[in-house]
Amino acid sequence: MGTIVEIKGLKKRYKKRKSKEYVEAVKDISFSVEKGEILGLLGPNGAGKTTTIKMICGLLYPDSGEITVNGVDIKENRLQALQHISAVLEGNRNLYWRLTVKENLQYFAGNRGLSAKTASGRIEELLQQFHLKDKENELVNRLSRGMQQKLAIAVAMLAESEVILLDEPTLGLDVETSYEVRELLRNIVKDEGRSIIISSHDMDVIQDLCKRTVIINNGKVVTNDKVENLLRLFDVRSYTITLGSPLSAKQEELLKQKFPY
Numbered sequence: 001m002g003t004i005v006e007i008k009g010l011k012k013r014y015k016k017r018k019s020k021e022y023v024e025a026v027k028d029i030s031f032s033v034e035k036g037e038i039l040g041l042l043g044p045n046g047a048g049k050t051t052t053i054k055m056i057c058g059l060l061y062p063d064s065g066e067i068t069v070n071g072v073d074i075k076e077n078r079l080q081a082l083q084h085i086s087a088v089l090e091g092n093r094n095l096y097w098r099l100t101v102k103e104n105l106q107y108f109a110g111n112r113g114l115s116a117k118t119a120s121g122r123i124e125e126l127l128q129q130f131h132l133k134d135k136e137n138e139l140v141n142r143l144s145r146g147m148q149q150k151l152a153i154a155v156a157m158l159a160e161s162e163v164i165l166l167d168e169p170t171l172g173l174d175v176e177t178s179y180e181v182r183e184l185l186r187n188i189v190k191d192e193g194r195s196i197i198i199s200s201h202d203m204d205v206i207q208d209l210c211k212r213t214v215i216i217n218n219g220k221v222v223t224n225d226k227v228e229n230l231l232r233l234f235d236v237r238s239y240t241i242t243l244g245s246p247l248s249a250k251q252e253e254l255l256k257q258k259f260p261y
């Protein structure tokens, strides 16, 4: 298939506004993404996932390290490298809340330089694909969070970029909408051969969507492996749980579900 995104030795630190101290958000991150792959970036809060994603889509400059997209180095030819990438960050914030669903798609299509004719066909396709046709004239601020999230992903799909970056795309969605969004993402990769990098701290989402995942902790890559290999690790692990007080019936039931043996 071939590599579409290659990341080597990324580093990024932020300066805290008040104390002027530095936070090393990304200390050493390297991984690659194959064409037609959904790659998971998994890690706890504050691990450096969003910072990594923002560097890949050109919103932040790395302090050091390399990012190449389709063989083009972002530092050397930024516009050409970024042409291949669309990103959905922080859920639905990239939408205009006072415009309708269709107006948002039209606005961003114009921004992306699509001709009116191409845009109109593409918008119809996306409205159908994302089950938003019956909401096309609804204002975005009247949509549910799940619908806003679907629209944000549809906007990212307008440009037909080969790589789509999604930061926590299912965060805060109900179970049913989370499954619907996952199904959409699977189809995008299966039918259109695009590549997706998806960040999450939810193993369930990663397990459901990704063959391979990069686990990040404290700004560094801890593991880069197939999800099935990672799950096997947990199979043979044993846990000792020390309880501070007796469990309620509900807690006991939950514990048995998580650790059936």
Ligand SMILES: Nc1ncnc2c1ncn2[C@@H]1O[C@H](COP(=O)(O)OP(=O)(O)OP(=O)(O)O)[C@@H](O)[C@H]1O
Residues within 6 Å of the ligand: 014, 015, 016, 023, 024, 025, 026, 043, 044, 045, 046, 047, 048, 049, 050, 051, 052, 201
């Ligand atoms: N603008 C900023 N200024 C200062 N520190 C920041 C800034 N953005 C992020 N950080 C810090 O950098 C570290 C990595 O943050 P980042 O948002 O990349 O993590 P994350 O893995 O995406 O976390 P989450 O799952 O909570 O979104 C954290 O310690 C965070 O507090």
